[in-house]
Amino acid sequence: EVQLVESGGGLIQPGGSLRLSCAASGFTVISNYMSWVRQAPGKGLEWVSIVYSGGSSYYADSVKGRFTISRDNFKNALYLQMNSLRAEDTAVYYCARGQPLTHWGQGTLVTVSS
Amino acid sequence: DIQMTQSPSSLSASVGDRVTITCRASQGISNYLAWYQQKPGKVPKLLIYAASTLQSGVPSRFSGSGSGTDFTLTISSLQPEDVATYYCQKYNTAPFTFGPGTKVDIK
Numbered sequence: 001e002v003q004l005v006e007s008g009g010g011l012i013q014p015g016g017s018l019r020l021s022c023a024a025s026g027f028t029v030i031s032n033y034m035s036w037v038r039q040a041p042g043k044g045l046e047w048v049s050i051v052y053s054g055g056s057s058y059y060a061d062s063v064k065g066r067f068t069i070s071r072d073n074f075k076n077a078l079y080l081q082m083n084s085l086r087a088e089d090t091a092v093y094y095c096a097r098g099q100p101l102t103h104w105g106q107g108t109l110v111t112v113s114s
Numbered sequence: 115d116i117q118m119t120q121s122p123s124s125l126s127a128s129v130g131d132r133v134t135i136t137c138r139a140s141q142g143i144s145n146y147l148a149w150y151q152q153k154p155g156k157v158p159k160l161l162i163y164a165a166s167t168l169q170s171g172v173p174s175r176f177s178g179s180g181s182g183t184d185f186t187l188t189i190s191s192l193q194p195e196d197v198a199t200y201y202c203q204k205y206n207t208a209p210f211t212f213g214p215g216t217k218v219d220i221k
Contacts, residue, residue: 035210044201044213044215045158045201045215047209050210058208058209059209061209099205100148100160100163100203100205101148101150101158102160102169104159107157
């Protein structure tokens with residue numbers, strides 16, 4: 001059974017950094033397209049980043065230069081390193097498999113506030 | 115970048131009604147269009163991909179159509195469990211933009 005479990009969210013001050021993790025089971029992360037999607041409180045879905053099975057990665061303009069997506073083959077995990085965080089980055093962050101997004105994690109809440 | 119729009123932004127319909135939601139891309143995306151359902155407080159779920167292919171396990175009352183720039187999600191007979199927000203998403207090339215969503219309620 002495919003499972004995705006995010007962790008690493010929390011309260012962080014503006015300008016700070018946070019690394020989100022997504023532990024995968026039931027499939028191999030490195031062989032799949034893997035994405036991060038976020039949802040601000042009461043708002044719609046926003047695509048954040050994708051890493052292809054070949055290793056290429058892409059980012060939304062809103063996070064380009066601040067966020068980095070990566071994978072760990074041994075841990076079968078996906079990560080999102082978030083730097084220079086802003087209040088508008090406050091959201092539930094979901095990791096998801098595939099494109100389109102066939103499997104989603106439960107999400108982890110990131111709150112950027114002083 | 116290609117922009118995605120949806121209409122209406124919300125709708126209220128009776129149980130058994132036929133419901134149609136429209137998604138429009140600012141440029142052609144062939145059939146690289148997916149629809150997701152997000153029930154209140156829940157994780158989004160893939161309903162339809164390739165504009166018209168039903169994801170496994172999704173009830174047959176859901177259907178999708180369209181190609182190029184104009185797409186439609188149809189619920190043939192609205193059920194109480196269909197109360198949700200529906201999002202379209204383009205996935206031909208990055209950025210994989212979502213539409214703003216359509217909130218569906220029961221009248």
